Amino acid sequence: MNGNSDSNIMVSVNCVTFNHKNYIRQALDSFLMQKTNFEFEILVHDDASTDGTGEILREYEKRYPGKVLPLIQTENQYSQGIDNISGAFNFPRARGKYIFMCDGDDYWVSPDKMQKQVDYMEAHPECTLCIHSAKIDLVGKAVTEGQMRPYCGNKVLSPEDIVDKSSGYAMSSMAFPSRIVKELPDYYVECPVGDTPIQMIAASEGYGYYFDEPMSAYRVGVAGSWTVEGKSGDYEKKQSVYYERMKKVYDLYDAATGGRLREAIRSAEKRTYYHTMVNTRQFKEILNPEYRKYYKELTSRTRFFIQLEYRFPGVYGFLRKKYHG
Structure with a gap:
């Protein structure tokens, strides 16, 4: 270069x-x-x-x-x-x-x-x-x-x-x-x-x-994009693998920066884990008070649909099927 x-x-x-x-x-x-x-x-x-x-x-x-x-x-x-x-x-x-x-x-x-x-x-x-x-x-x-x-x-x-x-x-x-x-x-x-x-x-x-x-x-929503492809197949497994790889990246980054950004790194790692829980709808973790900071960071729209799916799964399923055909 x-x-x-x-x-x-x-x-x-x-x-x-x-x-x-x-x-x-x-x-x-x-x-x-x-x-x-x-x-x-x-x-x-x-x-x-x-x-x-x-x-x-x-x-x-x-x-x-x-x-x-x-x-x-x-x-x-x-x-x-x-x-x-x-x-x-x-x-x-x-x-x-x-x-x-x-x-x-x-x-x-x-x-x-x-x-x-x-x-x-x-x-x-x-x-x-x-x-x-x-x-x-x-x-x-x-x-x-x-x-x-x-x-x-x-x-x-x-x-x-x-x-x-x-x-x-x-x-x-x-x-x-x-x-x-x-x-x-x-x-x-x-x-x-x-x-x-x-x-x-x-x-x-x-x-x-x-x-x-x-x-x-x-x-x-582009066909073939990293985001769309990631949702195909065993999505939960892909999300788990993604988090484990990112955890390794954060550990390597913490070592490379001599620990001076450790607090920010650990928070980012925790947020990454939380988002994989949101993506795979693990409601026990999504609503865990330990992750309230990251829950509050979600958009109001995302929080609404999480609560709808958690409390009224039948209504959520009906609306989703109607919208997506």
Whole structure:
């Protein structure tokens, strides 16, 4: 990696895609519409898509030579056990001073997003994570919030805020200095999701900043996505495995940071466990007073449906069947 590169590239956009034929054009166009006073490159990793995504990427590569730089696999890497595609394939080829994240089924909505985040990080070199709110673009039927808005108002984020957060950050909002992922720690490789360990690295290296402005969109319900695929098969077992892997990640992170963020780490680990209980509807644990802090963090809508299912399972089942068909 060339963190402070000898090129004139300021930003490397990191995009990971798999079978996103219906969405990848919007993602690429949203990157290309950015109004900046600097150069940027678009690094796209296609994990051997079978729906024609690769052909679209080749089309954009020809239209924007040297700008859109796809890496199109012939064999699916995720199925080979590589969870964090970005760290394995895109980060090492990034030439920019900063890396911006966005999966191929998400997109940006503000043409000034990149410039705003770069301006902040250039003015505040100690900032190692710059994020913002995101609107939710729903695919199909689901009960969800209208946006990912972890905070009300612009906010400086302490390392503890980043590690022990009550609400997730949209990956499509994330930007950070490329130098922090030049050498990836063990907990990054062990993590089953790609955005969480980046946030951990950022928290260990500096602080964060949040713009309370929805400058990107997060699609919910896309077929083949990590979230949708995770709900197939033995969901309870998958959630249990996920928690055990995350527990290991948190332990490794605690060791890597010398215990200075231990209180935040343990709270985050406990929250992860609690959310797997919510996801698998283990009501004894969900309503356990020990986890009241995390219960109160759930949205009012989520709490309503938990109580409805727990107290009136027949009514809940009827309404769910009627809504989902």
